[in-house]
Amino acid sequence: QKEVEQNSGPLSVPEGAIASLNCTYSDRGSQSFFWYRQYSGKSPELIMFIYSNGDKEDGRFTAQLNKASQYVSLLIRDSQPSDSATYLCAVGGDSWGKFQFGAGTQVVVTP
Amino acid sequence: ETGVTQSPTHLIKTRGQQVTLRCSSQSGHNTVSWYQQALGQGPQFIFQYYREEENGRGNFPPRFSGLQFPNYSSELNVNALELDDSALYLCASSQDDEQFFGPGTRLTVL
Numbered sequence: 001q002k003e004v005e006q007n008s009g010p011l012s013v014p015e016g017a018i019a020s021l022n023c024t025y026s027d028r029g030s031q032s033f034f035w036y037r038q039y040s041g042k043s044p045e046l047i048m049f050i051y052s053n054g055d056k057e058d059g060r061f062t063a064q065l066n067k068a069s070q071y072v073s074l075l076i077r078d079s080q081p082s083d084s085a086t087y088l089c090a091v092g093g094d095s096w097g098k099f100q101f102g103a104g105t106q107v108v109v110t111p
Numbered sequence: 112e113t114g115v116t117q118s119p120t121h122l123i124k125t126r127g128q129q130v131t132l133r134c135s136s137q138s139g140h141n142t143v144s145w146y147q148q149a150l151g152q153g154p155q156f157i158f159q160y161y162r163e164e165e166n167g168r169g170n171f172p173p174r175f176s177g178l179q180f181p182n183y184s185s186e187l188n189v190n191a192l193e194l195d196d197s198a199l200y201l202c203a204s205s206q207d208d209e210q211f212f213g214p215g216t217r218l219t220v221l
Contacts, residue, residue, distance in 0.1 A: 004153075034210070043201055043212040044154065045113075088153055098144065098167050099210065101153030 004091050006102035013083075013109050019076040021105050023089030026070065032092035033065055033072045037085045038104065044088055047074070079109045113137060115204050115213035123219045124192050132187040132216045134202030142166070143185040144210065145177060146201040154201055160185055192220045 003026040013019040021035075032051050036044035050056045050063040050072065062075040072091075076083055086106045090099040114137035124130050136143050142161045146154035156169035160179035174190040183204070189196055197220045202213045 036212075043199075043215045046209065046211060049209065090153075098156055098159055098169075099154075100156065101146075103151070103153045 004089055004100050004102040006087075006089050006105045008103060009106040009108075011105055011107045013076075013079045013107060015079060015081060015109055015111050017079055019079050019083065019107055019109070021074040021076075021087050021089075021107070023072045023074075023102055024070055025072070025089075025091045025100075027091065027100075028067075028070065030067075030070075030091045033063070034090040034092070034099065035061075035063060035074045036088040036090060036101075037083075038088055039085045047087075076107070079107075081109050081111055083107060084109045113204075113211035113213065115202060115211055117200075117202050117213040117216050119216060120214070121217045121219075123221065125221050126192055126194060128192050128220075129188065129190045130192060130218060132189075132200050132202075132218070133184070134186070134204075134213055135184045136202075136204030137206075137211055140204035140206045140211075141183050142205045143179055143183065144203045144205065145185070145187045146203065147171075147196075148199040148201055148215075149195075150198070157187070189218075194220050196220050 034049045035047045038044045060077045064073045086104040088104045089102040116135045144159040145157040148154040158168040179185045199215045203210045
């Protein structure tokens with residue numbers, strides 16, 4: 001059974017601090033990795049994706065991928081109350097569009 | 112806004128009934144995937160349609176079926192509804208591995 005694991009949280013982060021989210025996956029054949037943000041009662045929205053080992057930065061967000069360790073992370077710098085949401089890690093397999101999601105990590109940014 | 116639309120927004124059905132959910136994909140996207148998201152869980156892949164053909168299926172029983180039309184819009188049909196089918200049903204359209212979700216349909220089975 002292919003699995004994607006995330007800490008459920010909640011992860012409490014002071015406003016302005018860095019939030020660090022982790023995700024591990026079991027399928028070594030996974031090729032693409034995505035982070036989605038989901039506000040309560042809403043659908044997931046794509047934050048960023050990463051395909052290659054290393055870091056990828058987009059604004060306040062940085063995704064990190066280590067395929068050898070089967071680990072992907074998301075850093076949120078200068079966290080804002082509007083970042084309070086559930087963050088979903090998604091892993092693409094051998095065919096695009098068929099994602100396996102983790103259960104999500106709830107982030108709470110406190111003023 | 113992703114350009115992916117779903118209808119209806121909310122739906123209440125009783126156990127044993129059948130339901131049809133609809134999705135219009137983002138312009139230019141020929142692939143539609145359906146997911147089920149139970150409360151507190153991540154989305155679970157149901158199946159995917161590519162150019163009107165089923166292109167992969169997750170661990171869901173045959174009473175979950177679908178269609179994709181020539182304009183790439185799609186339907187999800189669920190027969191013999193069970194209480195555990197209560198969830199948010201998400202449609203996602205994709206191109207080149209980026210996948211964008213619609214707003215979802217909240218299904219409640221009583």
